[in-house]
Amino acid sequence: MRMRTAALVGNPNAGKSALFNALTGARQKIANYPGVTVERKAGRLVLPSGEPVELIDLPGSYGLDATSPDEEVTRKVILGEFAGEAQPEVLIVVLDASNLEQHLVFAQEVIELGRPVIVALNMVDLAQRDGLVLDPKALEQALGVPVIPTVAVRRKGLAELIAAIAKAESKAAAEPGGHPRPHITLPERRLAAHNIAQGAILSETTQHRLHSRMDKLLLHPWLGPPILFALLFVIFQAVFAWATPFADALDAAVGSLIAMANSVLPASFLRDLLTEGVLAGVGSVVVFLPQIVILFAFILVMEATGYMARAAFLMDRLMAFVGLSGRSFIPLLSSFACAIPGIMATRSIADPKDRLTTILVAPMMTCSARLPVYTVIIGAFIPHRTVGWGIGLQGLVLFALYVVGIIGAMVVALVLRRSVTKGAASGFIMELPKYQLPRLSDLLIGLWQRAWIFLRRAGTIIFTATVILWLLLSFPKAAPGESQVDASIAGKIANGLEVVVRPIGFNHEIALALVPAMAAREVAVSSLATTYAVDADDEDEAALALGDKLSSRWSLPTALAFLAWFVFAPQCLSTIAVTRRETNGWKWPTFMLLYLFGLAYVFAGITYWSAVALGL
């Protein structure tokens, strides 16, 4: 027999994914802004009887008439029109208790369908903080369906909710089809929502003070933007300043592993593969774990507190100027972590051209995979000193690279909106969620997940690319007096590319690193590390940190051109694949590749020749 299904539905940011995680033990991303979940996710829930039920988490929606691709998914699943999926037997409507009147509008629309419905009155703790005392029984009578108070993030009310699901399941089996209720119009529904909410509120004090006070400061017309800017600045300073001791320790650990392998193992093909390929290559990327963790700690806190939505509010003016809305801000901000979730997050944008523009510029947001590339070059070429007021020059350069990416994205969006994605600029309509104090355990889980993704990439994609490169670099063996890199297959391939990139100041090793870096940007770092390890004349040189090797071999203009290249170059297979999927074809990914490589080439060239002219 097919497993029975239940689906979580409700307004955006009601806590559906938090409830999904609590009920199934899954670890779906949760954050405090509307539109975190953009696709259906399934998990398994076990009833007290031992019967398993498939639980489906759906994107939030304000109604059954969808305006954006993510809401479309919700509508189709609820109505049983989603390809390859049966209509869920039970619908669990998740309501934000502190925003009852608004959430009851969609809830009534779902209840009208006549399917078995359970209401999870979520975030009752936040409602109490807001001075709202609710009567679930009154709500239950008014709606005619079971109402269970829950606090998903604190795992409260779950047993009662599961019991209600079990009861509704057996009822659904007894009378399939249900009893649709008379359909009423939106204004009628809204009036009913108002009356039901009033009837369920036992006592109410005026607006929550903290919420409006924080908005008063953070959304202040003149103070808000500098606060946002200062916060971003602190993040990039912290990425350098706080991570250095940890990164140095990791670097030393990798170095001693290489030294140990060299002294313990007999000289052999396998030893070289291990030291030059795996340890030098993959190790050179893994040492950036502390930076990644620090960056994500900031991003996760901003998402969980509700500040991210305020950042969208503050940035809307700028986005409007280039023909986008603040709605594009969150996908673009997610792209600072990785362009893949960023591009997926565009599903919450209703306007197709707005969405396409956002997808096309998302890869210019500096993703965490660029961090190893930037950090290794900055560490090797930018002096470690302050420029006054305790601001580190290295952090400043990193900040500047992020800013160049943002400006690039804005300019490209401006051009695209006047050419290929021409159309009326769409507006910005977005719910601003209430501020919440994040739970430490949720933050730590999120951080662990990001760290794990990074390490898994190092162990799979970066490992593979580096080992293949090492093999291509090691054969055929060089004649005495000849450089191994020049003699190898990879060296010969790079000769061809070098002709193309020589005019923008790139050397043979960079040309060599660019090809495997198509797999992922971090591979540029591991490839350089492997290339220089293979090329090292003796073991003392091989043991040098990558940064020291680079600073003795590259000129400053070359290093700066390399940084400029990576601001734009779309060197990430996964981004290209997800763009193809989200735009249904090869047209837009091809366009993206061409224009981004074009920009990368031009800007690296400008950077190189300007630096040379300035005598750097």
Added chain:
Amino acid sequence: MTLEELPTGKRARITAVDWSLLAPEEGQRLRAMGLDEGARVAVAHRGVFAGRDPLSIMVGRMSVAIRRSHAQAMQVEAL
């Protein structure tokens, strides 16, 4: 008076909305969020710098960010 002209912090009721000034899906989204005739609203914050765009509107207990152009389409009466 339009919602855009309503002084910050003053409570009002939306009396009429000129939906023809808004793109259909934007109108639908505003209605879905409760910004429709009869809604009790207040302007909580006005956006950044001299443009004062977007606006943060209180609808019931919810804050919604909208553009000035949306607020200009909504007639309100102060309460």
